[in-house]
Amino acid sequence: ATSCIYSWFLYDLCDVYLELCKPVFGLDSPQARAAQVVLHLCLEEGMRLLHPFMPFVTEELWQRLARSPGDPESIMIAKYPEQEASLLSDKVEANIKAMQDCVGVARSMRDSYGLKPSQKPFVYIRCRSEDTLAVMEEQKENIKTLARLSDVKVIPQDADVEKGCGMRPVGDAMELHMVLKGMVDLDAEIAKLEKSIANKSQELTKLKATMAAPSWEKVPDNVKEQTTSKCESTEIEVQALVKALETFKELRAA
Structure with missing residues (x-):
């Protein structure tokens, strides 16, 4: 149980959600406020999830979070989080997984090509189906942020990409083409x-x-x-x- 919670904090909340929120946190917009509310919810419920395993640390951190009238005085008497069926979606999970797969391949390409953190290559995502193309079109800004890219263009299977691209397959549904001209050996x-x-x-x-x-x-x-x-x-x-x-x-x- 602790490993699952640890993985959620590190690999989902910190590695993905927080990184995606950074570009919007400084904005005065409904999107920024919504991101802050969701982050607070994640932290508050995350502390309650961890409390049975780390009672003292989670109590201290929970007390420092923003509170609402009527909230329990201590995390010890707060309700333990329960799964909400209305929030579950196989489709959303599949879409996020596809996005994370692309990010993983893009990061792997950056490492294997020896790109510096300051280098932000342009990427094409060539999709083999209309459904995949639609999902990637929705997720391209997230991919751009998480993989440190200058921009992302989503294209169908029969579209051309410019010369000078490195290519890696993303499963059997996509190809990621990274413009490398002038960047690699x-x-x-x-x-x-x-x-x-x-x-x-x-x-x-x-x-x-x-x-x-x-x-x-x-x-x-x-x-x-x-x-x-x-x-x-x-x-x-x-x-x-x-x-x-x-x-x-x-x-x-x-």
Whole structure:
């Protein structure tokens, strides 16, 4: 239980919500006030969640939070938080996960390309479906803030991106193209892509060999479905990586 609460405080409240609030906290707007109210709610209920495990610290912190008339005098007699079914949404959770997946890939790209904190690259998010495109259009400002980007443009699968982009797949639903011209060592990135292509191609060959083997007919249907899906998504990743390699080689030759 304590690990779950710790993870929520660190990875959801601090790493995500607080970072997203920073650009609006200084504004005199309804959005800023709403963000402050939500943050207060998170902190107040978070203290109550932690109280059985950290009674003295949570009491001290809880007493320092803004209070309303009628609030209990002590956290010891405050009601323990309960789940509210009306606030649960699988759709919202899936959308936030997709946003966080993009942020994770963008941050990973920044690290692997050796970008400095002061460098804020432009990013294209190429989506393979209209539903994904709509979600990313809603989330692009959040991605921009959390991944320290200059801007984000969400595009459909058939749209072009400018030359000089590094590419990473985000699952099998999206591709993240980061404009790197003038920011990275092209020779090193080409070597990384060639290695990734070799590894993914080897994985794809093994999957196809498994599906072509005589014993394939005896494999349970659910395993067949998982293997086929994995093969298809890996093939898409290889194609995307090959395309990215071609882009880097073109940029190096330019």
